[in-house]
Amino acid sequence: MADPLLDVDDVHQSYGDEQVLEGITFEMERQDVKVLVGPSGSGKSTMLRCVNRLTDIDDGDIRLDGESVYDMDADDLRRQVGMVFQDFNLFAHLTAIENVTLGLKRVLGLSEREATEKAAWQLEQVGLREQANSYPAELSGGQKQRVGIARALAMDPKLMLFDEPTSALDPELIGEVLEVMRELADEGMTMLVVTHEMGFAKQAATDVLFLDDGKLVEQGPPEQLFENPENERTAAFLSRLTQLHGGQ
């Protein structure tokens, strides 16, 4: 049997004396959409940042397509793993389309024309053809995040990481971003998502992973975790979250 696309194997990580991740293990097959949930400070974002080596792990291993990410060139790894940030982190001095073409030109080596064509297509996919020449400061939060998604997708990643992509958005702007993410999931993109949007988890996730205090408490398909959680803490947290962020 082929290797899983992502194999997170007993990952430990700490900042100074503080243990952030204590033995996280899970796998992702191609086209899986896994949603990481958990209280703030539970290590979800750190887990994501370990996958593309924005943060180094202390122990354990993470394999992409069977190869340890620590055997790969970090830039090459990041080219294959797209990331979307809570604060968008769009390049402030570049227009929407330039945000997308930068990596195409400088990392993938596309010509100006090829990069612009591809970026224009990618922006159209997220519904931002009209805004291609706008600067980030001229876009709404939801538009910014869709540019952020287009920027990551344009690199043709094997895996997309979403770090609370809707947490910095006004409520009325969350829907347009989740819509893009749902379409992406339907198209078969493999996605690892940190979010509090339980509606998205229920509709799009193949699995939900509940992290608490650096440990993976429970994982399983959304129906199972939402309706028959094995662990008390999972039950309490998810019911609270569903009350707050159940919509969409």
Add this chain to the structure above:
Amino acid sequence: MSRNTQTVVRNGILTVFWAWFGARLLNDWFGGVVVPVGQPFFDPQPVADAAAALRDSAAGLGAVGAPLDVAGDVLGSASFAMTYLPDLAAGAWLTVVLTTLGIAFGVVLAVPLAAARVYGRVTRWVSLAFIELIRGTPLLAQLFVLYYALPLSRWIAAVPFVGTSVVPAQAVWVAIVGFTINSAAYQAEYIRGSIEGVDPGQLTAARAIGLSQIQGIRYVVLPQALRFAIPSWTNELVYLVKYSSLASFITVAELYHAAEAAAYDNYRFLDLFLLAAVVYVLLVLSATTTMEWVRKRVAIPGVGGSAGGRTSAD
């Protein structure tokens, strides 16, 4: 005065100044096209005569003649300026050359120094040592070391064309080296501040799409940081326009030196230094106006404060 009026007045003054300055330099460089080298474009004698006549008639009128006396003084100053401005033009040109080359070469050094200071490991300390050494010692002492203690001017003198035609003599090049080094240290600190003012998430995002750290700095951090640095840059330029007068101590005939040399001919030191001061003000005004134009030219909405004027759609 409204902003608009200010702009019109400023642009008017600068247009007159640069029209004169340009015509003066071209006339003198090409061996006296319109008037002989160093001679005023318009004869100041009639103005001086008119000034004398006004003062004479004022003296005859007693207290009532005071306004005429003032008018006579103004015309007297004008004729003085017309007579001696040609002597200052070549010096003012050297001041412009020293300042612009010093700041331009300075920034070329300052960007890597600043980047090393923020992102380097060993280079951070090398950069810090250089910056503190240069900022910690007087510019004049640096110029003396470069000019008198090092064989720099001999090397420069050996370069072809130095000191011939419009290419400045070796002392000017030593001064340019000095201003470059000095200005690089100050500019490096301005740019370091601007680099640190760029949201760290920008570099993280650059790394996350697979750009190397150098690429991230080059394509993402610096384009923003250099825009943030424009106001402090303007400051550095203004400062350098005036500090370039220190080059006179290593024999460079820049504006201050030219005013002093002219004063030795007629002993009107105060008048000539005031005239030089007016030229300095005009040069500084030119510098700030140029930088303001650059700032607007490269402004991007949302980068570098109010630049661009458009606001977020949030």
